[in-house]
Amino acid sequence: MLYAVICYNSEDTVFSWTKEQDAAVMEALAKVHEPWEKAGKLKPSLRLMPTTTATTLHKSKDLVVDGPYAETKEQLLGLYIIDVDDLQEGLKFCRELTRANPGGSYELRPIMLFNPGAPIAAMPQAERPVIKSQTQA
Numbered sequence: 682m683l684y685a686v687i688c689y690n691s692e693d694t695v696f697s698w699t700k701e702q703d704a705a706v707m708e709a710l711a712k713v714h715e716p717w718e719k720a721g722k723l724k725p726s727l728r729l730m731p732t733t734t735a736t737t738l739h740k741s742k743d744l745v746v747d748g749p750y751a752e753t754k755e756q757l758l759g760l761y762i763i764d765v766d767d768l769q770e771g772l773k774f775c776r777e778l779t780r781a782n783p784g785g786s787y788e789l790r791p792i793m794l795f796n797p798g799a800p801i802a803a804m805p806q807a808e809r810p811v812i813k814s815q816t817q818a
Contacts, residue, residue: 683724683792684771686761686778690785692731695758709781717763717774724762732756755785762792 698706717723765771768789775787 682765682767682771684763684765684768685788685790685792686763686771686775687757687788687790688759688761688778688782688785689755689788690758690782692756692758694784696731706782710778713774713777713781722764722770722774724764726759726761728759729757758785 695703714723714726761774763771763774765774771789775789778787779785
């Protein structure tokens, strides 16, 4: 069964990590990813740019606005597509992610439609935008 693992965290926190902190989290996540990839269960995954780069179309008003759709304490920062036997196996993957990545939460949601594609290469740290937290502003 296909599930989306939707990753939420405070982008102020995540995008304020030093290059070394970010690399450490990515290394820890890579250790989680490896056995799932070898088993053929980890499908494309995405790390999203911050909400400050988002554009939202409000269908009811045909209104396009910059920024995220909703004001939330945590933002959608990325997602995984996994192909697991059942909900319990999906939860196992999410628990491994939470041990590797500090803070945030993971939503596990069944997928109704999947159009497979090639994974997208992660953006190099040097090209990532700098996000200042509200306390730094």
